[in-house]
Amino acid sequence: MKTPTIKDIAKLAGVSKGTVDRVIHKRGKVSKKAFEKVNTVLNEINYTPNLLARSLKNTKKYHICVVLPDFKEDLFWFPCNEGITEAVNEFTSFGVFIEPFFFNPTDIQSFIAVNKKVLKIAPDAVLLAPLFYKETLQIVEKYVDNNIIVSKFNNQLEIDATKNFVGQDLFKSGRIAASLLHMLIDKNSTVAIVHIDEDFNNSIPMQEKEKGFRNYFDQNKKTNHTIETFNFHQNNLTNKLDNLFKTSKNVSGVFVTTSKVYKIAAYLKKNKIEGIKVIGYDLLNENIKHLNDHIIDFLIHQNPKKQVYLGLTYLVEYFLFGKEIPEKSLLPIDIITSENLETYTVV
Amino acid sequence: MKTPTIKDIAKLAGVSKGTVDRVIHKRGKVSKKAFEKVNTVLNEINYTPNLLARSLKNTKKYHICVVLPDFKEDLFWFPCNEGITEAVNEFTSFGVFIEPFFFNPTDIQSFIAVNKKVLKIAPDAVLLAPLFYKETLQIVEKYVDNNIIVSKFNNQLEIDATKNFVGQDLFKSGRIAASLLHMLIDKNSTVAIVHIDEDFNNSIPMQEKEKGFRNYFDQNKKTNHTIETFNFHQNNLTNKLDNLFKTSKNVSGVFVTTSKVYKIAAYLKKNKIEGIKVIGYDLLNENIKHLNDHIIDFLIHQNPKKQVYLGLTYLVEYFLFGKEIPEKSLLPIDIITSENLETYTVV
DNA sequence: AAAAAAAATGTGCTCGAGCACATTTTTTAA
DNA sequence: TTAAAAAATGTGCTCGAGCACATTTTTTTT
Incomplete structure (x- = not known):
């Protein structure tokens, strides 16, 4: 026995x-x-x-650095800290030291600087939010040269020496958004895809989501919707939105490709524009407020907390127990309404 | 360092x-x-x-029994086996022995018999699907008398000596179903709540779901829907459904309170009845087929696999690392459509 | 056939926590 | 003041894997 x-x-x-x-x-x-x-x-x-005995023997200390955007710049990243905290609590007693490093998501230079710093520290592994394509390729190469294991989360880079990735299928996520909007809006109406703030051309996630969104409507020709894309920046947002909603365009639904959907919702509320269906991303407090007010109809949950936690878990189990790190770990794409929201936030 | x-x-x-x-x-x-x-x-x-060293020292073997319905009687329980397998793979190398025991969910006697058998084996813990209320109370008492830790999943018993439970909030789950149907159906139409096969009076889960479902519509009076409840048994199902759909009743939506929703879908498909919105539970292959055919519009994912896996994880971490077992662990209630389905099944 | 080299095998210590038991110190009793 | 009892403190072994090094056995060479 x-x-x-x-x-x-x-x-x-x-x-x-x-x-x-x-x-x-x-x-x-x-x-x-x-x-x-x-x-x-x-x-x-x-x-x-006996894995306990094995890893007790190899009583090496492991050092993992997490490189991610500062949530002060974008609240989307806030839950990641909880994921890190949870991992810290769970794994310190196994001799794993997890340390976060923050960069400014609007500033490539800070991304480079932080990674250089981490490189100098020479941890055993890095969990990375690879926001900038070209710079990530360069830095990942250096990490690999120094035998530092690299995992990524949130953004997927297609070509890459290191394949470990935790995140979601963004194309599919766009399709899901489309299918949900499709349920709610009238035939022959116009749907707006709205990209807020970020530089669309450099944001692969936004592009993927848009592709998926359009792909869905392309395959459902009979409903004959018009899809229009808008790139808005924060500074002249109100004007642009006036232009979008107050002209004769028959806009029945809006798909916001980021967590900034609350900005649209706030505008709609302030201007008392009703009947427009809205879908966006992530459980920010601002978004939740508008979801409960039924101004936002659906939120898609990208689960950044779980992404970080899972990414760290993979690394820890690799170091401690020699488990393989999955090349690609795609998380479920959760559909959130005001009704099931609570079941995601309490746990 | x-x-x-x-x-x-x-x-x-x-x-x-x-x-x-x-x-x-x-x-x-x-x-x-x-x-x-x-x-x-x-x-x-x-x-x-160092938890590794600690639990290496206490190198006791732990024995956990899982008592659950045989999936041959009801496919809903099938994914639980995967959860058990995963837990076995993960935990055997830590000296934990996990053993499943199956009973016939339609037969109280087999439930009692299996539990007696497990009691005789005297494991360190039991993870239990407490299908029968009164009998569970009795058997749990005996387990506790023998210092066997009891956790439960899927069904929650209100009064109970041992509180560990992994599952979902079924009332809320009913509300969510209602809100989703509400999006899809016309005003002033009739909605059917359908209980299939199981004995409604003895099934607390079904009752909770119905309560939640009705609660939602009660709070949205302005839409003025009629809610009717039906208890169907497998033998005369077709007749009953003929009666439900082919009479003049203006039924626009159906909520099936179990995983048996595929039976309704099969009927609708066979009789070419279209335009009726259907929502039910669980990712059985039969249900998935009809979801992809757009006969079923939504499935609510009860995630039995995760329930079992999580329940076992709690027990193992309690034994190995002295972590506390949460009294109540309510899983997220996932909304599944044909679009996001794949993201739940691949992982 | 003996010595040297190579190959095979065995021994014993390490990791850190935990606990039984041995030893030392302090307190109490006479 | 000394003996006995009680309290405090220290020592050393265990868990199982892993690995360096010691020892034994086999093979090769002279």
């Missing part, structure tokens, strides 16, 4: 535990006879090494 | 590690002077015991 140990196997095979160890780890220096004796026993009983 | 050990603390405090151990575990037999010396050091540095 008790799990066999190396010692047990050694006794059964009539050899010493050193020999068993050499067979198991293929370290050679074993006679054919001994090899067969041990292998016979190994095939008979199902030996699984 | 390295985590301090008991030995380090002993050296810093100028005592032996035995004394440090006694202070940490409040085992007494420590002079005031020594106690203060050790405590001073403990307050200065942040000591967290």
